[in-house]
Amino acid sequence: MDLREIQRREATHFLPVVNRMPVAIVEGRGSIVVDQDGRELVDLTAGWGVCAIGHCHPRLVEAVRDQAGRLMQTTNLFYTLPQLETIETLAEITPPEITRSFLVNSGTEAVEGAIKLAHRATGRDKFVSTGGSFHGRTLGALSVIGQPKYQEPYRALLREPVVVPFDDVAAIEAAIDEHTAAVIVEPVQGEGGVNVASDGYLRAVREACDRAGALLILDEVQTGIGRTGRMLALEHDGVVPDVLTLGKGLGGGFPVAAFCCSEGVAETVQPGDHGGTYVGNPLAAAAANAVLEVVREEKLHERAAAVGEQLHDRLAAFAREHPDHATGARGRGLLRALVLADAERAAALPKRALEAGILVNVTAGNVLRFFPPLNIPEAELFESTATLLDLIRT
């Protein structure tokens, strides 16, 4: 079907809450997607940081196909083997203190679960978060994100969040008190502009939480599963949270997320505290198991670290050589950014990149974010980056 026809028909029935790019994606393999006209595009967004092992990785496709033919859904009332395998693997890849996990369907739901856990475990209702943070779009998640633009339309329904500047130890220490249930923070703010916490920041937050009897929730929906060059971004700082959220890369394209916690936190819940029709869905768990196996076997987190460094060198060199076009580069692993000098030109870049055969994202106004599959071939990554840098320069 031709793009105009797709657009005309969608315009009648799609709830218009998204500005679409002028392209329909019909297929994907590895880091390439194919549009409605059969044109191949390099996907530097990995379906929003999701396709960690690339689009339609044969092992993921096979695992989903196999599980779909066995059992697609039951309820969490019953044990299932795929879910058992997922929670055991999550216990292996998280710090030893994090022993319990619960599978849900999206990152936002994982954050909801984390908020509920923190309230249960502490009996408190104050949450502290950081400016520029993104934790999802349900009312609970909106209550703790640090981006007013998402909250404004729903202000009447939300609790007033306590938001402090990101990466500011004094500010967060001052905000955490005996009423604080939890601090929620991303080790690297993705949506907020690929802002990396300075060395020592998360440790200081951990200590402030301990002093006040508050929990630390690390939101690793975007940074987890190898994205920053470690299996989990918390490993860079050696900080152990009380609650951890995962999503995106966990399912590699299948909607699944998780919130995980320590034994002490788990002791405060009881049956009935949380649930959902699809939680622990066997198909989703089978997808997560395949992704975790591939990432671990192929050490894709280590690859992300090495390839991410090379990408950073190119972006940083560009910023140095073209200060009129870019003011800097930052990020970790394969969550990288080039900060563009001109917000108007930045806004126009994704469409120009699309015409050049590349899917990219600009976030926080002027931050060109790179979050490709962790196994993107170097040639695809660096050739498409060179094309993007040419576009930025001209």
Ligand SMILES: Cc1ncc(COP(=O)(O)O)c(C=O)c1O
């Ligand atoms: C750090 C973080 N938390 C939570 C979410 C929400 O996840 P989802 O869109 O799967 O609901 C996102 C999504 O971008 C995220 O980046």
